[in-house]
Amino acid sequence: MKIRLKDGVGTLDYNFLFCDRDRHGNRRIYFRRRHGAGLPATKIRLRETPGTPAFDLEYRRAFQASLTAAAPAMNAAGKPAVGTVSWLCQEYYATPAFLGLGTGTRKVRRRILDAICDRFGRLPYALMETKHVIKLRDEKAAFPEAANARIKALRQLFRWAKEYGHATANPAREAGYLKGNNPDGFKAWTEADVRQFEAHHPLGSKARLALDLALYTGARRSDLVRMGPQMERDGALFFSEQKGSARITKSHAIPILAPLRRSLDATPTGHLVYMVNQYGAPYSVEGFGQWFKLRCREAGVDPAVSLHGLRKLGAQRCAEAGASEHQIMALFGWTSTKQAALYTRKASRVKLEREAVAALLGVHRG
Numbered sequence: 001m002k003i004r005l006k007d008g009v010g011t012l013d014y015n016f017l018f019c020d021r022d023r024h025g026n027r028r029i030y031f032r033r034r035h036g037a038g039l040p041a042t043k044i045r046l047r048e049t050p051g052t053p054a055f056d057l058e059y060r061r062a063f064q065a066s067l068t069a070a071a072p073a074m075n076a077a078g079k080p081a082v083g084t085v086s087w088l089c090q091e092y093y094a095t096p097a098f099l100g101l102g103t104g105t106r107k108v109r110r111r112i113l114d115a116i117c118d119r120f121g122r123l124p125y126a127l128m129e130t131k132h133v134i135k136l137r138d139e140k141a142a143f144p145e146a147a148n149a150r151i152k153a154l155r156q157l158f159r160w161a162k163e164y165g166h167a168t169a170n171p172a173r174e175a176g177y178l179k180g181n182n183p184d185g186f187k188a189w190t191e192a193d194v195r196q197f198e199a200h201h202p203l204g205s206k207a208r209l210a211l212d213l214a215l216y217t218g219a220r221r222s223d224l225v226r227m228g229p230q231m232e233r234d235g236a237l238f239f240s241e242q243k244g245s246a247r248i249t250k251s252h253a254i255p256i257l258a259p260l261r262r263s264l265d266a267t268p269t270g271h272l273v274y275m276v277n278q279y280g281a282p283y284s285v286e287g288f289g290q291w292f293k294l295r296c297r298e299a300g301v302d303p304a305v306s307l308h309g310l311r312k313l314g315a316q317r318c319a320e321a322g323a324s325e326h327q328i329m330a331l332f333g334w335t336s337t338k339q340a341a342l343y344t345r346k347a348s349r350v351k352l353e354r355e356a357v358a359a360l361l362g363v364h365r366g
Contacts, residue, residue: 065126086121188312200299
């Protein structure tokens with residue numbers, strides 16, 4: 001295909017290009033190159049303006065992707081071939097964009113991307129389009145959170161690739177998230193759940209202390225497993241959040257409320273951390289969550305609730321008691337008002353409903 005240069009000095013002849021029009025009559029230009037030995041053809045849409053340096057660069061990248069598609073998946077050193085999905089992921093794993101994530105986030109994201117590489121790693125990443133991302137998403141449609149995690153991982157991968165000049169577009173950007181089965185996220189505890197748990201696990205038990213620590217500090221389990229006597233000063237617990245600590249330090253000084261103080265005084269604890277396992281060692285974050293789930297089951301509490309659900313109950317209590325969005329943000333470590341606003345809006349709605357219900361009686365006429 002001959003392309004006239006925008007500066008008017010002549011034309012360039014590009015191989016493997018073809019043009020068609022969409023249903024609105026807009027012209028679309030594609031790079032398409034067939035490969036032998038049963039390999040899929042390389043087909044990439046070129047989006048830059050024909051005749052510009054940007055278009056020429058985009059074409060050259062598409063041409064390189066076509067060479068990669070016909071090349072072995074591994075190079076002579078046994079590493080992913082340059083230009084493949086596996087190569088892009090391996091490059092990403094060594095960057096500040098990936099290494100700056102929290103430990104848990106890195107673990108989950110790498111697991112997602114490695115699973116994609118197991119299936120499509122030998123293919124050129126330049127061939128990935130939005131339709132392919134949507135297909136990957138829809139494979140997990142029965143599990144919306146897992147489906148959305150695939151989109152998020154690919155968005156961040158290609159965001160980095162585009163920033164560093166490895167890619168010209170982000171194919172995951174236009175792929176929408178699926179609506180979750182539980183739009184409210186983790187199920188919040190009810191006051192009845194708390195009473196039932198307390199009835200089964202009395203003051204002085206390790207399970208009761210776990211409940212009180214979670215409910216009266218608002219902390220995540222990643223922080224709960226680290227809390228201990230050495231954090232107590234002047235009637236408060238001083239600690240820094242683990243989540244996101246690689247990016248920003250969020251410190252807390254939570255006053256020890258009376259119910260928590262009674263529970264701490266009544267319960268045998270570890271010397272360095274309050275919550276220790278049967279071997280006297282601190283719990284892992286996952287192990288603590290699993291152990292607490294068993295204690296919930298013993299108490300006959302709704303099996304859908306978890307430690308995180310106690311944070312949600314705590315936020316509800318704060319909102320219903322009149323705490324402002326910024327006060328709730330400070331206590332629960334949120335960096336925007338979005339999450340806190342969910343609770344304050346709900347509390348306001350409940351209050352307004354109670355005040356307005358009398359109006360349903362109407363005005364009595366004599």
